[in-house]
Each structure stands twice: as structure tokens, then as C-alpha cells.
Amino acid sequence: MVLDPFTLLVITAAMAAASALYLAAEWGSVRERSLLLWSAGFAIVAVGSSLALLRSSGYLLFGIWFPNGLLIVAHWLFLAGVAGFTRVRLPHAWWLLAVVWLAMLFLPDGPWWSKAMMCVQSVLVAITTLRAGLLLRPQGGALSVGAAQLRFVLLAHGLFYLAKAALAVAPEAIVNLASFRGAVIQISLVEGVMAIMLLAMSMTGTERHRREERIAQIAARDPLTALDNRRALHLRAPQLLEQASPASPGAVLLIDIDHFKQVNDLHGHDAGDRLLVGLSDLIRGALPHGALAARLGGDEFVILLRGVSAAAAQVLGQDLREAFAHQARAMFATPEPVSLSIGVALFDQPDKELSHWIKRADEALYASKRKGRDRMELDAFAPMQQH
Numbered sequence: 001m002v003l004d005p006f007t008l009l010v011i012t013a014a015m016a017a018a019s020a021l022y023l024a025a026e027w028g029s030v031r032e033r034s035l036l037l038w039s040a041g042f043a044i045v046a047v048g049s050s051l052a053l054l055r056s057s058g059y060l061l062f063g064i065w066f067p068n069g070l071l072i073v074a075h076w077l078f079l080a081g082v083a084g085f086t087r088v089r090l091p092h093a094w095w096l097l098a099v100v101w102l103a104m105l106f107l108p109d110g111p112w113w114s115k116a117m118m119c120v121q122s123v124l125v126a127i128t129t130l131r132a133g134l135l136l137r138p139q140g141g142a143l144s145v146g147a148a149q150l151r152f153v154l155l156a157h158g159l160f161y162l163a164k165a166a167l168a169v170a171p172e173a174i175v176n177l178a179s180f181r182g183a184v185i186q187i188s189l190v191e192g193v194m195a196i197m198l199l200a201m202s203m204t205g206t207e208r209h210r211r212e213e214r215i216a217q218i219a220a221r222d223p224l225t226a227l228d229n230r231r232a233l234h235l236r237a238p239q240l241l242e243q244a245s246p247a248s249p250g251a252v253l254l255i256d257i258d259h260f261k262q263v264n265d266l267h268g269h270d271a272g273d274r275l276l277v278g279l280s281d282l283i284r285g286a287l288p289h290g291a292l293a294a295r296l297g298g299d300e301f302v303i304l305l306r307g308v309s310a311a312a313a314q315v316l317g318q319d320l321r322e323a324f325a326h327q328a329r330a331m332f333a334t335p336e337p338v339s340l341s342i343g344v345a346l347f348d349q350p351d352k353e354l355s356h357w358i359k360r361a362d363e364a365l366y367a368s369k370r371k372g373r374d375r376m377e378l379d380a381f382a383p384m385q386q387h
């Protein structure tokens with residue numbers, strides 16, 4: 001097979017069009033703006049390479065500067081898409097690229113035209129692409145596989161265009177943009193086909209991974225309070241439970257609102273919801289580093305503490321009770337005081353499952369309800385009440 005410029009341009013146009021459609025279809029389900037920008041970028045590459053194709057077949061609709069300009073616009077859209085994905089605002093200075101490009105159109109015709117044009121075009125493409133690659137920096141956690149791939153492809157593509165800019169002005173290089181002559185242009189066409197494929201694949205991978213992360217977050221969260229739900233707690237707890245030892249014990253605090261039904265019955269379900277949100281905010285605020293909190297359902301919450309003494313767990317529970325009772329009193333009047341009952345189970349062995357400790361805490365919670373509510377009871381079998 002001969003990879004002549006015509007064949008490569010046909011492949012480029014077809015792959016860019018397919019990528020544009022693919023990313024647009026992906027946008028149809030994900031609705032992320034970056035997908036639309038990337039799709040538009042590929043559509044422009046498809047138009048640009050089709051124009052170049054027509055040109056090489058004798059249909060001179062525009063000067064070669066036009067498809068070359070489209071290539072810059074396409075890369076600019078790729079950069080805008082990455083900026084959208086990473087939630088970064090691009091400074092207005094990026095519009096200077098258009099100014100530089102337009103200024104190039106006044107370049108006088110001559111033997112250096114193709115070389116100068118290709119050099120400037122390549123530098124502009126390299127700058128936008130490298131910036132896009134650098135925007136995809138890991139922040140906090142690691143980059144997702146898709147985003148890491150996209151970063152790598154963008155950086156490699158940008159460096160290729162930098163090298164292309166340097167090669168274009170090398171004295172011995174043959175560059176004829178209009179007839180696609182010259183080794184640099186041939187190599188660039190091959191690289192272009194590969195870049196389209198890799199960019200489109202990693203762009204979809206990037207967004208898909210983010211969508212999956214969002215779905216996983218939604219699935220793990222209680223929709224009203226935004227605390228973890230029961231399912232997420234059971235997934236995260238083993239890691240915390242495994243750290244328990246006699247030297248570094250942990251605690252489960254099972255929390256239930258007293259007379260919560262009265263708030264619902266007298267002030268409405270929305271008022272009850274506000275109280276649940278208020279309690280979850282108090283819990284979040286009181287949570288030490290490394291602890292877990294979740295809403296198990298209804299008016300029942302759980303806190304899982306690690307590296308804590310019985311006394312410290314009790315202080316946290318006590319503070320929470322006082323703060324909540326104060327908040328509930330200020331929010332709603334009820335015949336019976338709306339307060340918290342808490343059951344605490346302490347553990348210093350890593351070999352039991354969460355459900356075991358919740359059952360123990362539930363027994364302690366039941367004891368506090370039985371003894372008149374608005375109190376905290378410690379699990380009768382607590383292993384180290386002396387802590």
C-alpha cells in the first residue's frame with residue numbers, strides 16, 4: 001500500500017468525521033460541554049482535510065492557508081475542551097493566536113512562504129496542544145487512565161509539532177504546503193491520522209471515567225444529607241476496622257433522634273428533612289480526621305471512629321447531643337423534647353465485621369431509649385471501658 005498524501009488525506013478526513021460523530025453521540029448521553037468542543041474540533045479537521053483533498057484533485061476553493069488555519073482552530077477547540085474538563089478559565093490572551101495567524105496572511109509570496117507558514121502554523125498548534133496537555137495535571141489524586149492517556153497524547157502531539165516547526169525552517173528541508181511535497185509533510189500526515197485516533201479514544205475515555213466516578217458518588221451518597229449511605233459505609237468500613245488494635249481502638253456511635261415523628265407530624269415532612277440535614281451538618285463538623293459517618297436510613301445515623309479512647313468517643317457523642325438538642329429547640333416546638341439517643345460500641349480487635357459492632361451499638365442505643373432517651377449508653381461488653 002502506498003501512503004501517498006491523497007490516501008492519507010482521505011483517511012484523515014474519514015477518521016476526523018467519524019471521531020466528530022462519535023464524540024457528538026457521546027455528548028448526547030453525557031452532556032459535557034468539553035465533548036461538544038472536541039467534536040467540533042474533529043469536524044473542523046474533517047472539513048479542512050476535505051478542502052485539502054479537493055485542492056489536490058484540482059478544485060481550488062481556497063488558498064492552502066485556509067485548511068491550515070482550520071487546523072489551528074481545531075487545536076484551539078481541543079484546548080478549550082480540556083479547559084472545560086479541568087474547570088480552568090483560559091485567559092483572553094489566547095485570542096492572540098488568531099492575530100498572529102491573520103498577520104501571517106500578509107506574508108509575501110516567495111520561496112520561503114511554505115516554510116514560514118508551516119513553521120508558524122506548527123508553533124501555534126504546538127502551543128495550544130502542549131498547554132492542553134499541561135492542563136491535565138493530577139490535582140490531589142491521580143489522573144484517571146483516560147485523562148492520563150489524553151495528557152500523554154496531547155504532549156506527544158504538541159512536541160511533534162514543535163519538532164515540525166524546527167524542521168520546516170531547516171535549510172535542507174523541502175516544504176511545499178500546496179502540493180503536500182516534502183518528507184516533513186508526509187510524516188505529519190501519518191502522525192495526524194494516529195493522533196486523531198488516539199485523541200478521540202482518550203477523550204471519550206476521559207469523560208466516561210468522570211461519568212462513572214459521578215455515578216459511583218451518587219450511588220454512595222444519601223440524597224438528603226449528602227453523607228455516605230449504608231452501602232458506602234459497608235464498603236469503606238473494613239479498612240477502618242482493620243486498623244483496630246488494643247493500642248489503637250475504635251468506636252461505633254449509633255445515633256437516633258428522639259421524638260422525631262412529632263416534628264414531621266406537627267411541622268411537616270420538610271421541617272423533618274431540615275432537622276435531618278441540620279444533624280448531618282453537626283456530625284460532619286464533629287468528625288475527626290479519618291472517621292466515617294453515614295445515614296443508615298430514617299432518623300438513624302452512625303459514626304465510626306478510629307484511634308479513639310472510650311472517653312474521647314463519649315465526649316464527641318456528648319457534644320453532639322448538646323448541640324443537636326439546642327438546634328432542635330431553636331428550630332421547632334414539640335410537646336416532647338427532640339434530642340439524641342446514642343449507643344456506643346468500642347472495639348479493639350480487627351477480626352469482626354461492621355454489622356457485628358453495629359448490632360452491639362444498637363443494643364446500647366436500645367438501652368438509652370429504654371432509660372428515657374436523650375442519653376448515651378456504652379455497649380455492656382465494651383472491651384476496654386478503662387480507656
Ligand SMILES: Nc1nc2c(ncn2[C@@H]2O[C@H](COP(=O)(O)OP(=O)(O)OP(=O)(O)O)[C@@H](O)[C@H]2O)c(=O)[nH]1
Pocket residue numbers: 224256257258259260261262264268269270271272273276297298299369373
Ligand atoms: N422528614 C423525614 N422523615 C423521615 C424520613 N425518613 C423517615 N422519616 C420519619 O422518621 C420517623 C422515624 O420514626 P421513629 O424513629 O420510630 O420515631 P421517633 O418519634 O423518633 O421515636 P423514638 O425514636 O422512639 O423517639 C417516622 O415518622 C418516619 O416517617 C425522611 O427522610 N424525612
